[in-house]
Amino acid sequence: MGGGQWPVVLIITPLIGAALTPILARRRPQIAGYWALFVFSIVTLAAGVLMYRVSTQGPFSYYMGGWRPPLGIELRFDEFSASIGVICLIGWLSLMFSLAYAKHALPERRIPYYFALVLLCLGGMNGFAVTGDIFNLFVFLEILSLSGYALVAITGERIAELAAFKYLVMGAISSLSILLAVGFMYALTGTLNMTDLAMRLRDVEPFPVAVAVGALTLGFSVKAALLPLHIWLPDAHSIAPSPVSAILSGLVVKIGVLGMLRMYQILYKAQIFDLSALNTTLMWLGAISIVLGALFAMVQEDIKMMLAYSTISNIGYIFMGLGLASKYGIIGASVHIFNHALIKATLFLGAGALIHQTGYRNLEDLRGVGKAMPITSAAIAIGAISIVGIPPTAGFLCKWYIALGAIEAGRLFFAVTLLFGALFIFVYYIRMLNAFYFMPPAHPEILDVGEAPVTMLIPIVVLAMLCLLMGIFGRIPLSFIEPAVTNMLAPIGG
Amino acid sequence: MRALWTNIDYVASVILFLIGLYAIMVKGNLIKKLMGLNIMETAVFAFVMSAGIVTDGDAPIMGAGAKPPFANPLPQGLILTGIVVALSTSALALSLIIRIYRQYGTIESDDLWGVE
Numbered sequence: 001m002g003g004g005q006w007p008v009v010l011i012i013t014p015l016i017g018a019a020l021t022p023i024l025a026r027r028r029p030q031i032a033g034y035w036a037l038f039v040f041s042i043v044t045l046a047a048g049v050l051m052y053r054v055s056t057q058g059p060f061s062y063y064m065g066g067w068r069p070p071l072g073i074e075l076r077f078d079e080f081s082a083s084i085g086v087i088c089l090i091g092w093l094s095l096m097f098s099l100a101y102a103k104h105a106l107p108e109r110r111i112p113y114y115f116a117l118v119l120l121c122l123g124g125m126n127g128f129a130v131t132g133d134i135f136n137l138f139v140f141l142e143i144l145s146l147s148g149y150a151l152v153a154i155t156g157e158r159i160a161e162l163a164a165f166k167y168l169v170m171g172a173i174s175s176l177s178i179l180l181a182v183g184f185m186y187a188l189t190g191t192l193n194m195t196d197l198a199m200r201l202r203d204v205e206p207f208p209v210a211v212a213v214g215a216l217t218l219g220f221s222v223k224a225a226l227l228p229l230h231i232w233l234p235d236a237h238s239i240a241p242s243p244v245s246a247i248l249s250g251l252v253v254k255i256g257v258l259g260m261l262r263m264y265q266i267l268y269k270a271q272i273f274d275l276s277a278l279n280t281t282l283m284w285l286g287a288i289s290i291v292l293g294a295l296f297a298m299v300q301e302d303i304k305m306m307l308a309y310s311t312i313s314n315i316g317y318i319f320m321g322l323g324l325a326s327k328y329g330i331i332g333a334s335v336h337i338f339n340h341a342l343i344k345a346t347l348f349l350g351a352g353a354l355i356h357q358t359g360y361r362n363l364e365d366l367r368g369v370g371k372a373m374p375i376t377s378a379a380i381a382i383g384a385i386s387i388v389g390i391p392p393t394a395g396f397l398c399k400w401y402i403a404l405g406a407i408e409a410g411r412l413f414f415a416v417t418l419l420f421g422a423l424f425i426f427v428y429y430i431r432m433l434n435a436f437y438f439m440p441p442a443h444p445e446i447l448d449v450g451e452a453p454v455t456m457l458i459p460i461v462v463l464a465m466l467c468l469l470m471g472i473f474g475r476i477p478l479s480f481i482e483p484a485v486t487n488m489l490a491p492i493g494g
Numbered sequence: 495m496r497a498l499w500t501n502i503d504y505v506a507s508v509i510l511f512l513i514g515l516y517a518i519m520v521k522g523n524l525i526k527k528l529m530g531l532n533i534m535e536t537a538v539f540a541f542v543m544s545a546g547i548v549t550d551g552d553a554p555i556m557g558a559g560a561k562p563p564f565a566n567p568l569p570q571g572l573i574l575t576g577i578v579v580a581l582s583t584s585a586l587a588l589s590l591i592i593r594i595y596r597q598y599g600t601i602e603s604d605d606l607w608g609v610e
Contacts, residue, residue, distance in 0.1 A: 135572055142579045146586060153590055161593045162606060168590065169518060172531050172583050176538050179576055183542035186569065 006053075007062050007075040007130045009046040010084060013039060014123030015143075018116040025112035033099040036115035040095055040122065044088040047126075050077055051085050055480065061132060074193055076132030079484030080261055083254070084129045086338050089466075090250050090345045091122040093459035094243040097349050100453040101356060105155060105241055114154055114241075121147040121247065128255055134182050135192045137259065141178065145171045145223070148252055151244045152236045163235035170232040174222030177215040178259075184212035194262065198269035206273040216263050217278065224256025226282075226319055227289040230312050234296075237308035242352020245304060249311045249348055250341035257318050257337055264322070265488050275325065283323030287417045289316025294424035298431070301362045303351050306428060307344065310387065313425060314340045320414060321402040327485060329405025334481045336398035339386075339470055343395060346383035346463040350376050353452040353460060360443070363432060368441030370433075372449050375457060377436050379464035384429035386467040389422050394470035503544040510537035524591050524601040528584065535580045539573045546570065 017039030025032035053060070059078035066072070095118060102111050124144030131137055149171060153164035186192055188208055189200040201209060218229075225233040237249050267275060293313030300306040314336070321333025353376045360366050370377040386393035389400075399418060406415035441447060451457055470477070498505055510533055517530025546569030554564035595601050 135575075139575060139579070142583075146579075146582055149586060149590075153593070156593070161590050161597065165524065165587065165590045165594065168583065168587050169527060169531060172587075173515075173518070173534070175579075176534055180538045180541065183538065183545060183569070183572075186542070186572070187545035192568075 005062065006046045006050050007077055008064075010043055010050070010130060011075075011123060011127040011140075013043050013046070014119045014126065018119035018123065021116040021119065022112045025115075029108050029111040030103070032112040032115040033095070033102060036119050037092070037095050037099070039119060040088070040092055043122070043126065044092050047084045047088040051082050051480075053077075054079060054082055073136060074132035074195075075130050076194070077130050079480045079487075080258065080265075080334075081130045082480040083258060083337065084126050086341050087122065087125050087129065087251055090246065090341055090463075091118075091125075093463060094118070094246050094345065094349070097246075097352070097456050097459045098241075098243045099455045101241065101243055101352060101456060104356060107156075110154060114151070117147045117151050117154070118244070118247065120144075121151065121252070125251055125255055129258065132194050133192050134185060134194060134197065137262070138175070138179055138182055141223070141255065141259070142175055144252060144255065145175060148248060152240045152248075154244075155239070155241055157239060159235065160239045163232075163239045167232045167236040170222055170229070174219040174229075176219075177222075178219035181212040181215035181219065184208060184215070188212070194266055198266045201266070201270035201272055204272070209272055213263065213267065213278065217260070217282075220256040220259040220263070221285075221319075222256070223259065224253050224315050224319070225312055226285050226315060227292060227312065228285070230289070230293075233312060234305055234308040237311065238302060238304040242304070242348055242355065245307075245352070246345040246348040249308065250345040253311060253315060254318075254337050254341055257315070257322070257333070260319075260322060261334070261488075268488050279323045279325045281323070282319045283411070283414060286316045286318070286320030286323055287414055289313060289319065290417060290421035291316075291424065294421055294428070298424065298428045300428075301364065303354070303361055303363055303366065303432065304348070306363075306432065307347050307351060310347075310425065310428070311340075311344060313421060314344070314387070317399065317402060317418065317421070320418070321398075321405055324402070324405045324409045324411065324414065326405045326409040327489060328401050328408050330485045330488070331478070331481055332398045332401030332403075332405050334485065335401060335474070335477050338477045339394040339398050339467075342463055342466050342470060343383050343387045346379055346460065346467055347387070349456075349460050349463065350380040350383065353456050354380075356456070357449045357452055358446055360446070363435045365442055366446070367435050367439040367443075368446055369449075370437035372447050373451050375451055376460055379460045380436070381433055382464040382467050384433060386471070388426045388429060392468070392471040394467045394474070396471055397474040503547075504541060507537045507541035507544070510534075510540065513537075522603045524594065524603065527603075528587050528591070531587070532580070532584060535576075539576055539580075542569050542576075543573055 021032050024035055054077055062075045064073040102114055106114055121144045124140045127140035149164050149168040152167055153161050188204045189197055191197055191200055222229045237245050290313050293309050293316055297306050297309035318333045318336050321329040354369055355361055386395045389395040403415045403418050514530045514534030518527050521527055546566040548563050548565045551563045551565035554567045591601055
């Protein structure tokens with residue numbers, strides 16, 4: 001099976017690389033970044049090969065150690081696993097951004113640990129995306145969450161440890177509820193393999209399955225920061241080092257959504273009970289997240305805090321799309337996973353560059369920075385336009401699809417909420433751009449700072465370009481997602 | 495009532511789980527919150543373990559003298575992994591608490607609200 005082992009490379013390489021980082025960089029902490037970048041380049045290469053293969057040949061599986069399920073552990077690479085594309089892209093660019101950033105923002109002895117943790121987190125995410133076994137799902141979720149908690153605390157600034165502790169407690173409760181659901185599913189069906197599970201769930205009693213589904217939903221919505229469960233997010237995402245914020249906000253919260261998609265895949269196949277109660281709940285929570293997230297973002301002064309609340313609002317869009325349960329709604333939600341990851345990474349890395357160069361975090365202090373750092377500010381402006389969803393940028397496409405989905409499901413109210421949400425989001429990004437470009441500087445010396453070092457600038461520019469291009473070449477993510485969603489919604493045996 | 499009695503192990507897990515949740519939500523001391531988390535973890539572990547119990551089951555080790563029925567080894571394997579995860583979570587949480595204490599001189603969340 002030529003090249004069948006590539007999914008293993010995705011998982012094993014970053015984990016081994018992470019374990020070796022502190023050893024290799026013991027004497028010269030500065031080489032840690034280059035080592036991490038090298039390791040992750042291999043992973044990105046593997047991801048490219050796998051994505052090419054899934055787009056030409058369709059989904060395929062790899063059995064660990066040659067043991068076939070239900071005994072062995074299956075790594076399954078399907079269209080949803082193609083999300084490793086965006087994981088690797090943003091991971092690689094954030095690592096590149098970190099090279100210069102870490103030198104400045106972290107004590108020297110912590111630099112190797114920083115890169116090791118980033119690699120662990122990215123490796124965990126890759127594993128989460130490709131595994132076909134629900135217990136493995138839990139294990140990878142823990143790998144990425146634990147490294148995430150540590151990364152939030154790593155700067156040791158102001159309230160970093162407190163934010164990390166809050167994140168840890170919420171995260172641990174959600175992980176427990178996922179583990180509980182895994183235990184339930186196993187007790188009910190005697191299998192942990194996802195495909196097998198979908199088959200066997202049809203013959204069991206619906207009530208305990210509903211409990212397990214509830215526990216899974218709870219767990220994944222904490223990880224994804226759906227509104228009443230979002231309280232950990234703003235502090236954690238704003239206090240973390242900026243490249244880490246990009247990873248956490250762009251990718252880690254999406255892992256929760258990806259988990260939901262996996263659960264839906266199983267449930268749609270098993271068809272044991274009506275999902276409309278769950279869907280309605282998610283839809284409403286999504287709508288509330290959109291509006292409240294945007295309102296909270298409007299009143300923030302700290303630029304990274306604003307971006308963090310904006311993430312909550314955008315997660316609302318994704319959950320609303322999922323809850324609509326119509327084909328276009330789910331397609332829109334899945335595309336938004338990709339596009340919001342790109343946009344939010346642009347914004348957070350851009351904000352990181354601004355903070356790195358000027359030393360200010362508040363909008364008021366950052367006035368006039370548009371003249372001092374034109375390239376970064378332009379990239380942030382592109383990100384902002386994109387997240388509002390003005391055509392032809394990346395954000396337009398997914399919001400369009402979600403709105404279509406709302407109309408398709410006959411829920412006009414939600415289409416209206418979506419438009420209002422976009423309006424609110426527009427307001428606070430206008431506020432940000434206004435401060436950058438049109439207000440007189442609060443600190444005149446801000447006009448003397450230059451652009452960030454080139455290794456920080458390249459990732460920002462590349463991501464901003466992608467935000468524009470993904471709007472025009474939106475068919476690329478769609479070509480992966482459309483068959484996956486059609487497959488997911490198709491009744492089994494049909 | 496009878497159903498509750500026959501599933502006494504599940505009931506015990508649920509009660510433990512709720513005790514843990516109560517501690518996390520109500521207690522102000524960060525260490526107590528962490529203890530609550532550990533109680534919750536134990537409850538989930540006990541629940542999954544008891545799902546794998548086979549009455550009069552033997553340890554599933556093949557070889558001379560092995561005779562069925564065997565206990566199901568998979569939940570035990572899962573929970574062993576779960577315990578490792580719980581251990582690392584606790585270790586990380588404890589080190590965060592130490593750092594919080596060094597920085598602010600308190601680990602009562604009521605006092606910590608002020609510093610944010």
